[in-house]
Amino acid sequence: MRIVIIGGTGHVGTYLVPRLVELGHTVACVSRRQREPYTPHAAWRWVERISLDREAEEQAGAFGGRIADLRPDVVIDMICFTPESAGQLVEALRGRVQQLLHCGTIWIYGPSVQVPATEDQPRRPFGEYGILKAATESLLLDEARRKGFPVSILHPGHIVGRGWVPVNPAGNVNPSVFADIAHGRELCLPNLGLETVHHVHAADVAQAFIRAMNGWSRALGACFHVVSGAALTLRGYAESMYRHFGHEPRLSFLPWDEWKKTVPEEDAEATWDHIAHSPNASIDKARRLLGYEPRYSSLEAVQESVDWLIARGLVT
Numbered sequence: 001m002r003i004v005i006i007g008g009t010g011h012v013g014t015y016l017v018p019r020l021v022e023l024g025h026t027v028a029c030v031s032r033r034q035r036e037p038y039t040p041h042a043a044w045r046w047v048e049r050i051s052l053d054r055e056a057e058e059q060a061g062a063f064g065g066r067i068a069d070l071r072p073d074v075v076i077d078m079i080c081f082t083p084e085s086a087g088q089l090v091e092a093l094r095g096r097v098q099q100l101l102h103c104g105t106i107w108i109y110g111p112s113v114q115v116p117a118t119e120d121q122p123r124r125p126f127g128e129y130g131i132l133k134a135a136t137e138s139l140l141l142d143e144a145r146r147k148g149f150p151v152s153i154l155h156p157g158h159i160v161g162r163g164w165v166p167v168n169p170a171g172n173v174n175p176s177v178f179a180d181i182a183h184g185r186e187l188c189l190p191n192l193g194l195e196t197v198h199h200v201h202a203a204d205v206a207q208a209f210i211r212a213m214n215g216w217s218r219a220l221g222a223c224f225h226v227v228s229g230a231a232l233t234l235r236g237y238a239e240s241m242y243r244h245f246g247h248e249p250r251l252s253f254l255p256w257d258e259w260k261k262t263v264p265e266e267d268a269e270a271t272w273d274h275i276a277h278s279p280n281a282s283i284d285k286a287r288r289l290l291g292y293e294p295r296y297s298s299l300e301a302v303q304e305s306v307d308w309l310i311a312r313g314l315v316t
Helices: 011-022 042-046 054-059 063-068 083-093 128-147 176-182 202-214 234-244 256-262 265-277 284-290 298-311
Strands: 002-006 026-031 048-051 074-077 099-103 151-156 158-160 187-190 199-201 223-226 251-254
Touching: 002 011, 011 026, 011 042, 011 202, 054 063, 054 083, 063 083, 074 083, 074 202, 083 099, 083 128, 099 128, 099 202, 128 151, 151 202, 158 202, 158 298, 176 187, 176 234, 176 298, 187 234, 187 256, 199 202, 199 298, 202 223, 202 284, 223 284, 234 251, 234 298, 251 256, 256 265
Parallel strands: 002 026, 002 074, 026 048, 074 099, 099 151, 151 223, 158 199, 187 251
Antiparallel strands: none
């Protein structure tokens, strides 16, 4: 099949594109700039690279048509963030593709009532990103259910892998947290450290996209969580990382209002976003209908990422 990937040079595309080529598909990768993938692979020699500024093309009302003109059988959209973007693409692709695979996010849910959360829980998003992604999903599923548009939606968690700074045990992306742990220094966590984060390796996200494409009859009009097999509490995550580096855990705790004053404002905002969501998502539906089975646990995925950062001097 001819597959067009929008945003294919990002972290997931680094793993997804070579796998699609190896499976015998013809792949065209659309991106704003000709950025190289995070990890080199010989398969990229066989990929058609197309430079296209999505924002500018959408403002001109031309982006959907430009994608349709590439004559794809399947479109994989990794970088759609608004209902308006999704709507333009749907109108251009209607009746012209076998499947649109849309990359959503577990941020569409907001706080969970019951965990691990399933895909049928009510959407109560907060924050601009979660609200817009939830509205985008709503539009796409409505198109599927009312008009038969062939869309499938995948909701990754916190994506990690080589070349990426993971969400750390303090709930933000400051790499100094991993440096403190690696050197055995004390780490202070907010509250009791019992809020959760839910990672997924980019290779497992790529796996899920391929399984949703191969199992299209079960995936059409549906959404699926794509995360590791289990979420981590901040405390358990920190303790495991200390032991990964050969140290006994050295943790302290402060109430949120005190803790947020101990870190830069940017880090406090990121931590609040993560602990207020405290994602813990079930992958039972993806396992049952798509055969999705993550290769990496959350800790394995994070440890690979952090070891890569240390080897390149990005965490010291």
